[in-house]
Amino acid sequence: MPSPDFSPVTVIGGGIAGSTAAIALSRHGLPVTLIDEQSEAGGQIFRAPSPYARQTVPPNHEFSGGDTLRGKLAASDVTVRLGTRVWGLSPSLTLDLIGSDGMSQLPPSTVVVANGATERFFPFPGWTTPRITGLAGASILMRNGGTLPGQTVVVAGSGPLLFSVAHQVLELGGKVAAIVDAGSRTDWFRLGAMLALDPSRMAQALSWMGQLRKAGIPIHHRSFLSSAQETESGLLLTVSEMDHPQRRHLYAAETAACGYGLKPSTLITRSAGVQHHHDALGGYLEPVTDVAGRTSRPDLYVTGDAAGIRGMAVARLRGLVTAHALAQDRGLISSATYESLTRTPRRQLRRLDAVSRRMLPLMNAGRELAASVHDDTIVCRCERVTAATLRSAIHSGAKDLNQLKAWTRCGMGPCQGRMCEDSARNLVTGTCKNTPEDAGSFTARMPFFPLPLTSVTGTFDYSDIPLPKAAPL
Amino acid sequence: MTVALHEKPAVYDAVIVGAGVMGATTALFLARAGLNVAMIDRQDMFRAASGVNAGTLTLHMTRAQLIPHAIRGREMWLNSAEWLGEDVGALATPGLSMAFTEAEEDLLRQRARVRQEMGAPIEIVSPERAISIEPGINPGLRAAAYCALDGHIPTYRVGGAYARALKQAGVTLIENAAVETIASSGGQGYEIRLANRNQAVHAHRVVLSTGAWLEKMLGWFGHDIPIRCLINQLVVTETLSPVMNSVLSIANGLLSLKQFANGSVLIGGGWQGEGNIRDGGTRVIPENLQGNVRLAQHVVPQLNTAQILRVWLGLESETPDAMPLIGPLTHDDNAFVVGCVHSGFTSGPYMGRLLAERILGADPDLTAFDPYRFSSSPATGSQP
Numbered sequence: 001m002p003s004p005d006f007s008p009v010t011v012i013g014g015g016i017a018g019s020t021a022a023i024a025l026s027r028h029g030l031p032v033t034l035i036d037e038q039s040e041a042g043g044q045i046f047r048a049p050s051p052y053a054r055q056t057v058p059p060n061h062e063f064s065g066g067d068t069l070r071g072k073l074a075a076s077d078v079t080v081r082l083g084t085r086v087w088g089l090s091p092s093l094t095l096d097l098i099g100s101d102g103m104s105q106l107p108p109s110t111v112v113v114a115n116g117a118t119e120r121f122f123p124f125p126g127w128t129t130p131r132i133t134g135l136a137g138a139s140i141l142m143r144n145g146g147t148l149p150g151q152t153v154v155v156a157g158s159g160p161l162l163f164s165v166a167h168q169v170l171e172l173g174g175k176v177a178a179i180v181d182a183g184s185r186t187d188w189f190r191l192g193a194m195l196a197l198d199p200s201r202m203a204q205a206l207s208w209m210g211q212l213r214k215a216g217i218p219i220h221h222r223s224f225l226s227s228a229q230e231t232e233s234g235l236l237l238t239v240s241e242m243d244h245p246q247r248r249h250l251y252a253a254e255t256a257a258c259g260y261g262l263k264p265s266t267l268i269t270r271s272a273g274v275q276h277h278h279d280a281l282g283g284y285l286e287p288v289t290d291v292a293g294r295t296s297r298p299d300l301y302v303t304g305d306a307a308g309i310r311g312m313a314v315a316r317l318r319g320l321v322t323a324h325a326l327a328q329d330r331g332l333i334s335s336a337t338y339e340s341l342t343r344t345p346r347r348q349l350r351r352l353d354a355v356s357r358r359m360l361p362l363m364n365a366g367r368e369l370a371a372s373v374h375d376d377t378i379v380c381r382c383e384r385v386t387a388a389t390l391r392s393a394i395h396s397g398a399k400d401l402n403q404l405k406a407w408t409r410c411g412m413g414p415c416q417g418r419m420c421e422d423s424a425r426n427l428v429t430g431t432c433k434n435t436p437e438d439a440g441s442f443t444a445r446m447p448f449f450p451l452p453l454t455s456v457t458g459t460f461d462y463s464d465i466p467l468p469k470a471a472p473l
Numbered sequence: 474m475t476v477a478l479h480e481k482p483a484v485y486d487a488v489i490v491g492a493g494v495m496g497a498t499t500a501l502f503l504a505r506a507g508l509n510v511a512m513i514d515r516q517d518m519f520r521a522a523s524g525v526n527a528g529t530l531t532l533h534m535t536r537a538q539l540i541p542h543a544i545r546g547r548e549m550w551l552n553s554a555e556w557l558g559e560d561v562g563a564l565a566t567p568g569l570s571m572a573f574t575e576a577e578e579d580l581l582r583q584r585a586r587v588r589q590e591m592g593a594p595i596e597i598v599s600p601e602r603a604i605s606i607e608p609g610i611n612p613g614l615r616a617a618a619y620c621a622l623d624g625h626i627p628t629y630r631v632g633g634a635y636a637r638a639l640k641q642a643g644v645t646l647i648e649n650a651a652v653e654t655i656a657s658s659g660g661q662g663y664e665i666r667l668a669n670r671n672q673a674v675h676a677h678r679v680v681l682s683t684g685a686w687l688e689k690m691l692g693w694f695g696h697d698i699p700i701r702c703l704i705n706q707l708v709v710t711e712t713l714s715p716v717m718n719s720v721l722s723i724a725n726g727l728l729s730l731k732q733f734a735n736g737s738v739l740i741g742g743g744w745q746g747e748g749n750i751r752d753g754g755t756r757v758i759p760e761n762l763q764g765n766v767r768l769a770q771h772v773v774p775q776l777n778t779a780q781i782l783r784v785w786l787g788l789e790s791e792t793p794d795a796m797p798l799i800g801p802l803t804h805d806d807n808a809f810v811v812g813c814v815h816s817g818f819t820s821g822p823y824m825g826r827l828l829a830e831r832i833l834g835a836d837p838d839l840t841a842f843d844p845y846r847f848s849s850s851p852a853t854g855s856q857p
Contacts, residue, residue: 383735396640399517403517407636413782445783450781452781453766454777456762456763456781457763457767457770457777460767462573464767468725468744472815473536473584
């Protein structure tokens with residue numbers, strides 16, 4: 001056992017995984033700083049509701065679970081820095097931060113990345129209208145803002161979020177015009193069988209399904225939103241069937257929520273240079289980790305959905321196991337103690353992981369859509385790059401994502417490719433023979449999100465600027 | 474891109490190593506003259522300096538001795554449709570270089586004078602005149618140097634345009650293939666060995682145009698020339714409503730500031746980051762990011778409403794005398810170099826074309842760029 005090392009640990013992300021890990025690390029006696037961009041910890045699922053939402057949304061598991069987690073965090077020795085975002089990092093893991101108190105840096109420490117997931121989108125004609133949000137965005141609006149995205153909503157895309165969002169619309173008194181799912185009914189039945197291993201998920205799924213059936217909401221499987229047209233009162237949405245392209249269904253709605261599953265947020269892990277691989281089942285890039293979230297760098301761990309999408313229950317267990325493993329790596333506990341502390345969570349993890357992996361193909365059911373996107377459709381909405389422009393660049397020889405970005409500006413905008421990368425990759429692999437690994441991913445650049453220029457410059461005099469020596473004459 | 478080498482001729486007339494603006498222009502003109510040409514790059518083409526630079530067309534920042542070349546290079550960019558086959562979107566604008574202190578004003582006048590002598594239409598103007606040309610600048614300036622012949626290019630459009638032109642000219646492109654050795658192949662030209670490829674490439678002539686990666690390859694030809702690698706920082710903002718029309722700089726040359734058609738403002742000027750050519754990793758130095766951006770905000774105060782979208786770094790190569798390397802590397806005239814050109818994006822196409830003309834038998838004046846100026850030892854052909 002190495003001699004105990006009590007140097008600091010920084011946890012990025014105060015969701016279920018990050019908060020759980022931070023509390024457990026702190027109980028091992030480590031000085032822990034938890035950084036989160038929101039004004040309260042909780043992440044996406046346990047996001048703190050606004051006062052208005054507390055009045056309008058019926059009490060639910062997410063509110064109570066979040067309150068419990070925030071209470072535990074407040075009672076712990078964890079230093080919590082809320083309203084703070086990581087906008088860059090150095091090779092030695094100095095973190096560049098920006099918060100309400102301006103810019104600051106955290107000196108190199110062991111970093112636990114728990115920054116969760118990003119929603120995946122596939123483009124279709126009209127998808128850039130402001131009347132269309134993501135499923136996760138709609139959920140935040142309802143759960144945490146207490147506000148419906150529209151009185152009548154079409155809920156489209158893939159994965160379990162479809163049914164969660166539809167349920168939330170009904171809960172707030174809205175109407176769901178239709179549910180449009182890229183996955184097949186058979187896929188869901190197969191998953192249903194697996195859910196026996198995960199009773200809490202099973203119970204939730206059954207209650208949602210019962211409610212949706214009672215409300216008489218049409219559900220289209222193996223179908224997708226093929227166009228959205230703005231009308232005076234909202235949207236006219238066309239639903240097409242994947243196996244029968246000529247069959248179409250029209251719906252009028254005030255808004256639509258559409259998203260094609262989640263993927264790990266990898267800007268930070270890619271910038272830190274840890275190994276990643278393409279998970280074929282999930283259709284996304286994820287950091288290579290062991291069961292405890294260790295990566296190819298000894299000073300960086302990844303936990304929760306950031307290590308691969310598995311959902312809330314797994315996130316909590318992963319947070320615990322990562323914390324204990326880090327404590328063991330630091331020589332704070334013996335391997336025997338680690339084994340005994342993590343025996344139960346690791347057993348639960350194995351069981352839940354199997355169920356969660358079965359969800360990945362359902363989340364990724366829209367994968368075949370991007371390659372067939374219409375030429376005129378905008379793929380990169382930040383830089384307004386169409387599928388035709390991308391296809392033409394691919395034909396000119398841009399066969400990896402970074403060359404595609406360099407030649408077309410796709411992925412160069414404020415979202416840094418979070419929204420278009422999956423579509424761009426599918427276009428590359430669908431147009432030439434490159435695999436997703438060959439196509440790669442957009443190089444992560446700092447800052448990770450737009451920074452006010454004045455936050456970098458501050459107050460200064462001209463004479464403060466350390467002008468370098470003049471260039472040669 | 475992988476090329477089926479076995480389908481290609483056994484020996485190319487010329488192989489260009491390094492697919493950036495200069496090498497690609499040489500390749501293009503050689504191929505159009507009827508030579509069988511291949512171009513090799515360690516990455517995808519145009520991904521190093523030629524793909525990530527600030528796109529400035531500038532006489533203010535070009536070395537005085539290179540002004541005539543920069544003027545010709547700028548003309549080529551503005552007429553790219555004629556020789557490259559498509560318009561890359563180069564825009565002619567005025568250029569203003571500013572002085573805010575007495576020392577800077579002296580420097581401004583000195584730098585303007587030597588450039589005027591080399592043919593740059595640069596004149597010193599009053600603060601009032603400068604503000605009438607560019608209303609958004611800081612009115613606290615003392616003087617400005619005005620040049621009617623500046624401009625900029627959206628760099629991202631250049632690589633694809635070259636890719637299409639080279640394809641049409643019949644140049645074979647071998648990407649993601651680092652050159653490991655270049656060896657003389659029995660007096661019949663060269664054998665070029667590539668990483669991750671079993672088959673070597675053979676050529677009667679070789680052109681090195683690998684920018685920051687030149688030093689080692691020059692050594693293979695007996696030229697011991699230390700190449701300094703500059704790690705230039707670039708900053709781009711989110712799109713803004715128009716705040717400037719011209720290319721702005723300051724007297725000592727360490728700022729380039731322009732707004733592209735899409736509204737984004739690009740801040741450059743050669744502030745340094747960290748990095749090296751071996752692992753390719755580059756990193757921003759926070760104080761230099763702050764200094765560079767402060768300077769930009771000082772010059773155009775309205776930038777205080779901007780958001781910084783991205784920061785990146787590009788590698789620039791420099792010889793000990795900061796003058797280019799262009800010309801033959803061997804006495805039997807079968808290996809050549811083009812590179813290390815200060816403000817190389819402005820002059821790049823012209824420099825590449827000059828070397829192509831030299832290879833094709835013309836006799837352009839390349840005396841000042843002769844690689845032999847750094848060594849007295851005669852070249853003996855290649856020694857890997």
